[in-house]
Amino acid sequence: MTLWYDEPATDWETQALPIGNGPLGAMVFGGVAGERLQFNEKTLWTGGPGSPGYDFGNWTSPRPGAIAEVRRQIDRDGSMAPEAVAAVLGQARSGYGAYQTFGDLFLDLPGAPATPEGYRRELSLREAVARVGYSAGGVRHSREYFASNPGGVIAGRLSADRPGAVSFTLRHTSPHEDKTVTAAGGRLTVRGxxxxxxxxxxxxxxxxxxxxxxxDAGDRITVTGADSAVLVLSGGTDYADTYPAYRGEDPHAMVTATVDAAAATPYDELRRRHVADHRELFDRVALDLGGAAPAGVPTDRLRASYTGGASAADRALESLFFAYGRYLLIASSRENDLLPANLQGVWNTSTAPPWSADYHVNINLQMNYWLAEQTNLHETAKPYIRYVAALVEPGRRTARDMYGARGWVVNDETTPFGFTGVHDWPTAFWFPEAAAWLTQHLYDTYRFTGDETYLRETAYPVLKGAAEFWLDFLHTDPRDGTLVVSPSYSPEHGDFSAGAAMSQQIVREVLANAVAAARTLGVDADLQAEAGAALARLDHGLRVGSWGQLQEWKSDRDARDDTHRHVSHLYALHPGDRIRPGTPEAEAAKVSLAARGDGGTGWSKAWKINFWARLLDGDHAHRMLAEQLKGSTLDNLWDTHPPFQIDGNFGAAAGIAEMLVQSRHDVVHVLPALPSAWKDGSVRGLRARGDVTVDAVWRNGAPDTVTVRKGRTGPITVRSSFVAGGCRVHDERGHEAGARRDGDTLTWTARAGTAYTITSSRNAPTISL
Structure with missing residues (x-):
């Protein structure tokens, strides 16, 4: 569970190693003549209130009838070019802003050798500690860094095995000119x-x-002849996640108190608390694919030699990549965060990063959190949930003023400043379905946890508002009288039309989820009736086309040679759950996926892992994982679009989890898409809907034992291929569970907190089913 290299990093994007505690992140380079620590604090953004002309993306002047005119043209002509729609409904972005680097800390190290001996740079995923070590002149020099969530700081220690051998000068650089840097009392302060x-x-x-x-001299601090030295860093801004001002308290007092407390704590204790906190999350899940990395082979060369075959080295890299996805989510999204992970997690070295390092909500932000519940990292989703809830208030204004609708809405891209309106990039400005999609995770969290208090107080109000918007904004299709989304755009592809498949699938889901949640809570009978009536008229969005494909649009116009990276019309397969394996729609989804091919950007390949896993084709899901590792993964194992986007890391980890455990339609399906390359292995701690934790062992490509633990007493249904051949189900004391078997499925009543083990007949002393 370690990434390691035998040379310093020289490139931020491809080589430096990330550490983070949620709000703070840093990239460690591990230089010899000088160390570079590029760091971020997640709320440092340009744009928003205070930025000239900021308008939340809402139309700056009324446009009565604008949407109705676009609808009329689509009803008449069947489609409209994106440029034409953007000319009517879009507007230039003003004050949108971008995520900012906080700058770089440099440690200038005197007397560094040109060629150090025994150099090693590493990142331990289980400890969340980055280390650098080398020898020079008979002295072993060591450095380590970590980002502590309990301490609220990034900390580091420089040491050597000879007293008095630690010397350096600490300085700060930044592209921001609107700042001052001062040094006093051993503390460097950057303020602006x-x-x-x-x-x-x-x-x-x-x-x-x-x-x-x-x-201490001016804007730098020099240490000479020390035995060791500790650095403690924290930062913040006056951002607050409250509409419309988005401003809170000056960060000075908070930053000062945080650094004071960490500096007063012995370094070893600060580190111990950090490792314990990180491992409480990270160690919940362990995946063993039977791999072993060759001794002495650094991670960059391990990746370069990866073929996607069945070698032990390939299995080791795949296990590491899965663990790295979980590590990155822990590092960039914690329960005390104001903001969720953005397009680059928490790491950014620019004042003008790609796509502003913002929140794209036509898949990217959602993909960031697919793995959270599945891989037992529930706490990491809290910033996402908080952020989506914070979009409701600005989104209500956009829904009212732009769309004339109740509820709330957000379009294709957004920021920490409640940007819920539109801009004018023709193929990426209009996606009002985003709000509904964002609520899927909120409702899914309830499905994983069963927490009705959370459903009532947190998820349902947000879900209800997203559903209300569509109850007001759906349009009657003159072609057949069904309710459709219009104007509708399948991201980021084709023309505008009415009733594109993804639009219909998302709207059906949000209305169905709102009804289900209201029924569970026993509230809003009128909403249940209104949504139920809309669902009865809603176009279904699942059509098999002329060459056997699942249609992307309501009209049959998919091209066989189309290899676009977005496969949006398969939303109902994943992350939705309407398309079930073995159905005509599932077969049509296979045809569409085969036509799109195995190429694409990093995040697109990650989505395809999930698609093929949901189709129970483990070998094709594994092929997509291999394609991502070979063609869309950098030497530091970051995903690349290109350039770097973190959603591919998160989406791939979720896809591996989908290959091992799926939980749809009240069934926990264990090892549903096990590829032939993973002959022997085990997984511990994955989560399934219904408040279930799952462990599994497989041998010779077949399940051997499965253990499940349910958090609440109640019925449980488990499906796995070895069940049909006979098995035994018993609790920790060896007592039979009284399970009922139906083919490859078992059902019994599980007691809360009790572990039940299903053992294959070949290992069971008796066959009871």
Whole structure:
């Protein structure tokens, strides 16, 4: 569970190693003559209130009849070019802004050798600690860094195996000119106010030297002849996630108190608390694919030699990639975060990052969190849930003023500042279905946990508002009288039309989820009736076309040679659950996937892992994983679009989990898409809907034992291929569970917290089923 390299990093994107505690992140380079720590704090953004002309994306002047005119043209002509729709409904972005780097800490190291001996740079995923080590002149130099969530800081220690051998000068650089840097009392303070929007930002770094001397001079700190030295860094801004001002308290007091507390804590204790906190999350899941990395082979060369075959080295890289996805989510999204992971998680080295490193909500933000519940990282989804809830208030204004509808809406892209309206990029400005899609995870969290208090107080109000929007905004299709989304656009592909498949599938889901939630809570009978009536008239969005494909649009116009990266019309297969394996729609989805091919950007390949897993084709899902590792993964194992986008890491980890455990339609399906390349292995701690935790062992490509634990007493249904051949189901004390078998499915009543093990007949002393 370690990434390691035998050379320093020279490139931020492809080589440096990420650490993070949710709000804070840093990239470690591990240089010899100088160390570079590029760092971020997730709320440092340009744009929004205070930025000239910021309008939340809402139309700056009324456009009565604009949407109705687009609908009329689509009703008449069947479609409309994106450029034509954008000319009527879009507007230039103003004050949108971008995620910002906080800058770089540099440690200038005197007397560094040109060719150090025994160099190693590594990132331990189980500890969340980055290390650098090398020898020079008979002295072993060591550095380590971690981002502590309990401490609220990034911390590091420089040491050597000879007393007095630690010397360096600490300085800060940044592309932001609107700041000051001062040094006093061993503390470097960076403070400023963004000229774009007036946001106040501050970072502090405390230097604690053991032995030697420390000198504070202007904007830098020098340590000479120390035995060791500790660095403690924290930062913040005056951002607040409250509409419409999005401003809170000056960060100075908070940053000062955080650094003071961490600096007063012994380093070993700070590190111990950090590792314990991280491992409480990370160690919940363990995946063993029977792999072993060759001794002495660094991670970049392991990746370069990967073929996607059945070698032990390939299995080791796949296991590492899965663990890395979970590590990155822990590092970039924690329960005390104001903001969820963005397009780059929490890491960004630019003032103008690709796509602003924003929140794209036509798949990317949603994909970031597919693995959260599945891979037992429930807490990491809390910033996502908080963020979606914070979009409701600005989204209500957009729904009212632009769409004339109740509820709330957000379109294709958004920011921390409630940007819920539109811009004017023709193929990526209009996607009002995004709000409904965003609520899927909120409702799915309830399905995983069964927490009705959460459903009532948190998820349902957001879900209800997203459903209300569509009850007002659906359009009657003159072709057949069904209710359709119009104008409708299948991201980021083709023309505008009425009733594109993805639009219909998402709207059906949000209405059905709202009805189910209201029934569970016993509330809103009128909404249940209204949504039920709309569902009865809603176009179904699942059509098999002339060459056997699942149609992307309501009209049959899919091209056989279309290899577009978005496969949006398969939403009902994944992340939705309407398409079941073995149905005509599932067979049509296979045809569509085969036509689109196995290429695409990194996140697109990750989505295809999930698609093929849902179709129970483990070998094709594994082929997509291999394609992602071979063609869309960088040396530091970050996903690349290109450039770097973190959603591919998260989506691939979710896809591996889908190959091992699926839980749809009240059935926990264990090892549903096990590829032939994974001959022997085990997994522990995956989660299934229904508040179920799952462990599994397989041998010779077949399930051997499955253990499930349900958090609440009640019925449980487990499906796996070995059940049909006979098995035994017993609890921890060896008592039979009284399971009923139906083919490859078992059902029994499970007691809360009790582990039930299903053993194949070949290993069971008796066959009871």
């Amino acid at each position: 106010r963004l000229s774009d929007n007036g946001m106040v930002f501050e970072a502090q770094v405390q230097v604690i030297a053991q032995g030697g001397t420390r000198t």
